[in-house]
Amino acid sequence: MIEFRAVAAMGGRVRGHALVAKDGFSARYDLNRVNGVFSRPEHKLAGQSYVGRILVLDAAKGGVATAWMLKEMTARGVMPAALALNRVNPIMVQGAALAEFTMISGFDVDITTVVPNGALVEVDAEATPPCLRVLAEV
Amino acid sequence: MLAGKAGPARQWAIDHQIRVGRYLGAADFVPVSQAHIMADTESLGVSGVEWLERLAALPEHERRVRIPTITDPRGTDFAAAARLKHQEWMLALERRVITAFEALGVLMTDTCINYQTIMPAVFGEHMAYGDTGVVIYSNSVLGARSNFEGGPSALAAALTGRTPRYGYHLPERRRASLLLRIDHTPHELHDWGALGGIIGRIAGDYWQVPALVGIDRVPTSDELKHFGAALASYGSVALFHMVGITPEAEHAVDRSLTVKAAITEADVRTFQAAYRAGVDKVDVVVFSAPQLSLMELRELAAMLDGRRATIPMLVVTSPQVKPDADRFGLTARIEAAGGLVLSGMCFYQSYAREMAEANGWQTLATSSAKLVNILGGYGYRPVLLSMRECVDAACSGRIG
Numbered sequence: 317m318i319e320f321r322a323v324a325a326m327g328g329r330v331r332g333h334a335l336v337a338k339d340g341f342s343a344r345y346d347l348n349r350v351n352g353v354f355s356r357p358e359h360k361l362a363g364q365s366y367v368g369r370i371l372v373l374d375a376a377k378g379g380v381a382t383a384w385m386l387k388e389m390t391a392r393g394v395m396p397a398a399l400a401l402n403r404v405n406p407i408m409v410q411g412a413a414l415a416e417f418t419m420i421s422g423f424d425v426d427i428t429t430v431v432p433n434g435a436l437v438e439v440d441a442e443a444t445p446p447c448l449r450v451l452a453e454v
Numbered sequence: 455m456l457a458g459k460a461g462p463a464r465q466w467a468i469d470h471q472i473r474v475g476r477y478l479g480a481a482d483f484v485p486v487s488q489a490h491i492m493a494d495t496e497s498l499g500v501s502g503v504e505w506l507e508r509l510a511a512l513p514e515h516e517r518r519v520r521i522p523t524i525t526d527p528r529g530t531d532f533a534a535a536a537r538l539k540h541q542e543w544m545l546a547l548e549r550r551v552i553t554a555f556e557a558l559g560v561l562m563t564d565t566c567i568n569y570q571t572i573m574p575a576v577f578g579e580h581m582a583y584g585d586t587g588v589v590i591y592s593n594s595v596l597g598a599r600s601n602f603e604g605g606p607s608a609l610a611a612a613l614t615g616r617t618p619r620y621g622y623h624l625p626e627r628r629r630a631s632l633l634l635r636i637d638h639t640p641h642e643l644h645d646w647g648a649l650g651g652i653i654g655r656i657a658g659d660y661w662q663v664p665a666l667v668g669i670d671r672v673p674t675s676d677e678l679k680h681f682g683a684a685l686a687s688y689g690s691v692a693l694f695h696m697v698g699i700t701p702e703a704e705h706a707v708d709r710s711l712t713v714k715a716a717i718t719e720a721d722v723r724t725f726q727a728a729y730r731a732g733v734d735k736v737d738v739v740v741f742s743a744p745q746l747s748l749m750e751l752r753e754l755a756a757m758l759d760g761r762r763a764t765i766p767m768l769v770v771t772s773p774q775v776k777p778d779a780d781r782f783g784l785t786a787r788i789e790a791a792g793g794l795v796l797s798g799m800c801f802y803q804s805y806a807r808e809m810a811e812a813n814g815w816q817t818l819a820t821s822s823a824k825l826v827n828i829l830g831g832y833g834y835r836p837v838l839l840s841m842r843e844c845v846d847a848a849c850s851g852r853i854g
Binding site: 324342344348356378384391392406410 | 470473474477478492493494497498499500501502505584585586601602603604605606607620621658659660661686687689690802803807827828830831832833
């Protein structure tokens with residue numbers, strides 16, 4: 317098991333398979349929230365389902381809509397399990413707080429380069445400091 | 455408030471703000487004098503609407519906002535909903551949100567250009583603004599202090615009258631982190647948008663503050679509007695400085711910063727050409743994002759005189775500008791040429807995916823760089839053109 321410590325997190329302790337890309341995240345810009353897939357053609361995860369996955373991405377992008385959309389996605393059950401980002405913006409934090417969504421950010425390495433795509437990972441927002449653990453590689 | 459003595463709405467609000475503030479390192483709160491809420495129903499969904507309605511059902515003294523609070527564009531223009539093929543369930547959700555916000559004491563301004571029309575921020579004034587275009591313009595051009603406040607957080611600030619003091623409320627966060635040399639000052643609005651998009655891609659995240667040197671004239675409010683909206687959209691950037699132009703640039707740009715990149719006219723043309731490549735036929739032309747000013751409407755009306763659109767051409771403005779456009783005959787001239795002038799909505803906040811499916815729209819031409827950045831994810835093939843090229847596309851149905 318490898319553990320990566322982070323600066324900040326909210327939510328709980330969540331396990332799932334990682335979906336990893338060196339790209340950004342915005343619920344409005346990047347997702348088809350009806351079908352649960354990345355829909356922006358230029359996104360590195362275009363066409364892939366995010367439902368139930370732990371998204372490991374670079375930075376929060378886009379506008380303010382994600383602050384509502386995480387709650388709306390949660391209510392319909394078409395949502396990722398958690399989000400791990402190198403860098404957040406306030407919108408992502410506000411959205412996670414409203415939706416009771418698990419999110420972690422601010423690693424001392426580029427998290428998108430050290431977590432293998434598809435690996436079983438655990439985001440532990442309750443740990444001090446919060447961390448992301450790689451439990452098993454693909 | 456946290457103990458619930460001011461009621462559950464303010465209890466939720468202060469708890470939400472504490473959680474957000476802790477995550478982002480806020481030491482305390484700062485009073486804010488206005489809030490601006492983005493809350494279109496595509497973003498809210500049914501669950502978000504029901505959540506707002508629960509707040510709206512509280513006793514009046516528990517639910518009313520404490521500071522002037524206004525709204526971003528709504529998800530439809532009720533007067534034109536049938537022509538847009540918005541469905542009844544969308545309109546019903548919109549009506550429910552409006553009723554809820556009015557019960558909370560929110561002014562339904564429905565605009566993303568409040569800095570041009572309602573009450574612009576004063577230098578140094580702390581705000582809780584939603585809509586990234588509003589934040590970046592107010593921070594950079596007017597010297598206001600605001601972070602991106604999504605709908606829930608803007609509402610929380612409206613209920614408590616304060617916001618966590620982090621990010622761009624702090625003087626030290628407002629210093630330039632990235633210096634760029636601009637070798638070509640844009641001429642047209644879509645060029646300013648392209649420049650914003652290029653710099654947004656370079657900046658890459660919310661915590662970068664780009665500073666520009668080389669802009670050789672004072673841009674207009676509309677030019678800075680398109681530049682800022684695109685920079686915020688592509689880069690999630692909330693503050694920029696233009697040396698010699700914006701009010702904080704003189705003191706916010708350290709001499710030790712070195713130029714990271716020079717941006718030329720060729721870069722702007724390459725950025726625009728990438729969206730245009732391989733596109734011939736256009737299904738719809740949209741002027742929106744941000745809502746058009748009176749000056750943009752005047753320019754568009756002049757370009758359309760004596761011409762006739764052969765495909766749908768949507769022209770979106772604010773409820774504050776629309777009456778003047780009507781009064782000055784601009785609406786009539788645009789609609790005589792086949793356009794549809796819409797008020798109080800914004801294209802991408804108005805069920806863009808459902809409009810595409812219902813109307814058979816795929817290729818969309820616009821002068822808004824922000825709009826082309828957003829709409830790819832909604833299934834459109836967006837093309838960035840000048841206002842005049844958009845008019846030509848609307849009249850011929852083709853590009854070039």
